[in-house]
Amino acid sequence: MELSTFFQQLTNALSLGSLYALIAIGYTMVYGILRLINFAHGDVFMLGAYFAFYAVTALAMPWWVAFVVALALTAAFGMGLERVAYRPLRDSPKISVMISAIGASFLIENVGIVLFGGRPKSFPSIPLFDTVVHFGSVSMLSVSLFIPVITAVVLGALLWIVHGTKTGLAMRAVSTDLDAARLMAIDVNKTISLTFGIGSLLAGVGGIMWTMKYPQLNPLMGVMPGLKCFIAAVIGGIGNIQGAVLGGFLLGMIEIMIVAFLPELTGYRDAFAFVLLIVVLLVKPAGLLGKNQTVKV
Amino acid sequence: MLRIENLSVHYGGIHALQGASFEVPEGKIVTLIGANGAGKSTSLKAIVGLVKPSSGSITLNGESLVNLATKDIVRRGVVLAPEGRRIFPNLTTEENLELGAFARSDKAGVQADKHKMFQLFPRLEERRKQKAGTMSGGEQQMLAVARALMSRPKLLMMDEPSLGLAPLIVKMIFDIVRTIAAEGTTILLVEQNAKAALEIADYGYVLETGRITMSGPGKELLANDGVRKAYLGEGL
Ligand SMILES: Nc1ncnc2c1ncn2[C@@H]1O[C@H](COP(=O)(O)OP(=O)(O)OP(=O)(O)O)[C@@H](O)[C@H]1O
Numbered sequence: 001m002e003l004s005t006f007f008q009q010l011t012n013a014l015s016l017g018s019l020y021a022l023i024a025i026g027y028t029m030v031y032g033i034l035r036l037i038n039f040a041h042g043d044v045f046m047l048g049a050y051f052a053f054y055a056v057t058a059l060a061m062p063w064w065v066a067f068v069v070a071l072a073l074t075a076a077f078g079m080g081l082e083r084v085a086y087r088p089l090r091d092s093p094k095i096s097v098m099i100s101a102i103g104a105s106f107l108i109e110n111v112g113i114v115l116f117g118g119r120p121k122s123f124p125s126i127p128l129f130d131t132v133v134h135f136g137s138v139s140m141l142s143v144s145l146f147i148p149v150i151t152a153v154v155l156g157a158l159l160w161i162v163h164g165t166k167t168g169l170a171m172r173a174v175s176t177d178l179d180a181a182r183l184m185a186i187d188v189n190k191t192i193s194l195t196f197g198i199g200s201l202l203a204g205v206g207g208i209m210w211t212m213k214y215p216q217l218n219p220l221m222g223v224m225p226g227l228k229c230f231i232a233a234v235i236g237g238i239g240n241i242q243g244a245v246l247g248g249f250l251l252g253m254i255e256i257m258i259v260a261f262l263p264e265l266t267g268y269r270d271a272f273a274f275v276l277l278i279v280v281l282l283v284k285p286a287g288l289l290g291k292n293q294t295v296k297v
Numbered sequence: 298m299l300r301i302e303n304l305s306v307h308y309g310g311i312h313a314l315q316g317a318s319f320e321v322p323e324g325k326i327v328t329l330i331g332a333n334g335a336g337k338s339t340s341l342k343a344i345v346g347l348v349k350p351s352s353g354s355i356t357l358n359g360e361s362l363v364n365l366a367t368k369d370i371v372r373r374g375v376v377l378a379p380e381g382r383r384i385f386p387n388l389t390t391e392e393n394l395e396l397g398a399f400a401r402s403d404k405a406g407v408q409a410d411k412h413k414m415f416q417l418f419p420r421l422e423e424r425r426k427q428k429a430g431t432m433s434g435g436e437q438q439m440l441a442v443a444r445a446l447m448s449r450p451k452l453l454m455m456d457e458p459s460l461g462l463a464p465l466i467v468k469m470i471f472d473i474v475r476t477i478a479a480e481g482t483t484i485l486l487v488e489q490n491a492k493a494a495l496e497i498a499d500y501g502y503v504l505e506t507g508r509i510t511m512s513g514p515g516k517e518l519l520a521n522d523g524v525r526k527a528y529l530g531e532g533l
């Protein structure tokens with residue numbers, strides 16, 4: 001393989017890994033705070049992309065306004081989802097909440113098919129992201145460069161919120177011990193809601209950038225990335241933000257490398273995520289960066 | 298200050314509190330003693346809104362606490378250092394203290410109080426950047442008390458602060474309870490260590506299977522034969 005192809009694939013891997021990392025964080029944050037796997041998270045990712053699509057097309061907003069509006073809507077949707085599908089079941093058995101999550105996922109997908117139509121839509125080209133840039137013999141879409149940079153900025157902001165602010169301290173307290181957090185006068189509902197908001201916002205960022213890179217939208221586009229990013233979060237150690245980032249990048253890298261170096265296995269690229277999951281769980285049951293403790297789900 | 302009347306709490310089919318009444322006057326140390334499962338922790342949890350009473354009233358200076366959320370009860374100065382300490386093990390000592398002061402917005406005052414806690418518990422200062430879960434049981438209990446004090450409580454409730462601690466640390470914790478009370482904080486203390494509790498209490502209540510069966514000034518209960526037999530482990 002030529003060096004230029006290698007670099008080409010490396011940028012691809014980096015941007016795919018970034019997208020996976022952004023989505024995986026939402027799974028991990030929600031799990032960390034509620035011990036709940038938000039099966040509808042991939043659908044929130046899909047909604048982020050559609051919100052941006054309609055804001056640009058139907059509402060004819062400039063793309064950057066459209067993106068801000070779409071992100072706000074995605075975050076609000078995530079918070080609404082928690083309110084409607086999870087909060088009423090806060091004291092119910094885990095299995096009820098899980099069923100509610102799966103139900104919410106199917107509901108969003110099917111309402112999506114009704115409202116958006118089952119036929120894929122293509123995102124109009126945005127020149128800033130659609131330009132081909134050349135580095136010597138390596139050429140790529142500008143969006144592939146933007147994605148890792150934007151991801152890095154978003155991750156930095158997230159880590160600052162979680163570790164550098166009072167709100168973040170509240171989030172960490174709530175995720176450790178709900179009642180003890182209440183005794184600290186923390187507004188537990190608000191904190192949980194905010195966690196969903198942030199996780200959904202990141203999924204929205206992921207969804208929008210995903211459509212910049214792969215400009216086809218369909219109501220089921222969140223299913224596979226959602227599943228893989230859940231796997232990424234588990235591989236990294238669910239509940240651990242850095243772990244989700246690591247898992248996301250790992251999965252993105254491996255997926256692209258398979259396509260690049262073992263083209264005959266390309267058909268198995270999705271299956272590979274599961275193989276990796278099984279291997280990691282066999283070797284380190286709590287995930288790469290997870291604490292070794294058994295949690296019953 | 299705090300008045301509990303006819304308080305009943307059910308956990309599913311278990312009737313944990315069956316019409317208990319007691320009160321905590323401002324500026325006093327009041328203790329609640331009783332055997333395992335008598336309903337002591339349940340009483341404190343009900344006061345601070347972690348469990349909902351099925352009937353009865355809880356009033357703080359005349360205002361009902363029954364339908365308030367825990368955070369709002371804590372913001373009114375009613376603070377619980379819970380059974381089993383419940384510190385945040387994955388957070389540092391300092392972060393735990395900051396959480397204690399979560400409802401406060403006077404940064405300078407919080408900072409000053411943190412230093413005050415470090416004077417009160419020098420051990421905690423040495424461990425300010427240490428994860429609280431890696432500290433010894435005694436240190437964790439000191440942290441639990443310090444964390445509760447960080448909110449500047451008007452009424453501090455402590456659930457078995459001496460459990461599992463060496464006699465020297467127990468003495469230290471009780472000394473601090475006395476100091477806090479002398480500084481004007483009202484105390485409601487739940488203890489298995491009935492002798493130590495009654496010794497420092499102005500007033501005591503005996504709780505038996507969800508009901509108050511005896512009450513009186515701490516010294517009187519200490520001298521009471523029934524209490525001596527049942528709770529001080531003295532000759533039957
Ligand atoms: N969450 C719960 N679910 C069901 N029953 C409970 C629950 N919490 C307490 N109980 C029951 O309520 C009764 C009172 O419990 P509580 O914890 O108030 O006792 P306690 O006086 O604090 O005892 P100890 O000295 O052992 O701490 C007990 O019979 C206990 O089994």
Ligand SMILES: [Mg+2]
Binds near residue numbers: 337338339380456
């Ligand atoms: Mg108890």
